[in-house]
Amino acid sequence: MTRQRLIAAVGSLLAREGFKGMGVNAVAREAGVDKVLIYRYFGGLPGLIAAFGKEGDFWPSTLELAGGDIKRFAALSPEKQLKVFSHQFIQGLRKRPVTIRIMAWEMVEANELTRELESVREQGILSFFQMFFSFGKNDPDFQTCIMLVGAAISYLLIRSGHIDVYGGIGLETDSDWQRIESGIHRIIQGLLETQKTG
Structure with missing residues (x-):
């Protein structure tokens, strides 16, 4: 559940603010979770972005x-x-x-x-x-x-x-x-x- 909230938060932030608004703190705040979970689940922000691209319905399958x-x-x-x-x-x-x-x-x-x-x-x-x-x-x-x-x-x-x-x-x-x-x-x-x- 938390993993999906983080992936969804990336989509919301990117759509609203673009990449300039993208950071570990901003994503954690958007998802309503502690930023340490980004590192635990994804190894960092690049891993979370990659997961959003693959799992977040970002691109047609x-x-x-x-x-x-x-x-x-x-x-x-x-x-x-x-x-x-x-x-x-x-x-x-x-x-x-x-x-x-x-x-x-x-x-x-x-x-x-x-x-x-x-x-x-x-x-x-x-x-x-x-x-x-x-x-x-x-x-x-x-x-x-x-x-x-x-x-x-x-x-x-x-x-x-x-x-x-x-x-x-x-x-x-x-x-x-x-x-x-x-x-x-x-x-x-x-x-x-x-x-x-x-």
């Missing part, structure tokens, strides 16, 4: 990114896999406003704590790609192209907390994001066409 059924996802065509993945990635982050706020904070505050969460994200995405996306392994630019799509999605999600429209496209409603997904699907189709012809 492999199961979530696969649309809830890994076996079914694995049987899909590469195009359908990428479409499901992009949809689930967008939806997974849209329902995690705390994660989006933390990603925004990370852009202005790089430190040991931000690197802990970055590592959780990177490991999650890379293991997902290694598990499912073998069709792009022979093309070194394939991963780069997918990364650029992911970066665009992340950027638009971060901006959606501050602006309603970007480049004439709305960032607020489900239909706005469906339109963005349609654009992503066209990019995916083009990318896979170059895989076939290249």
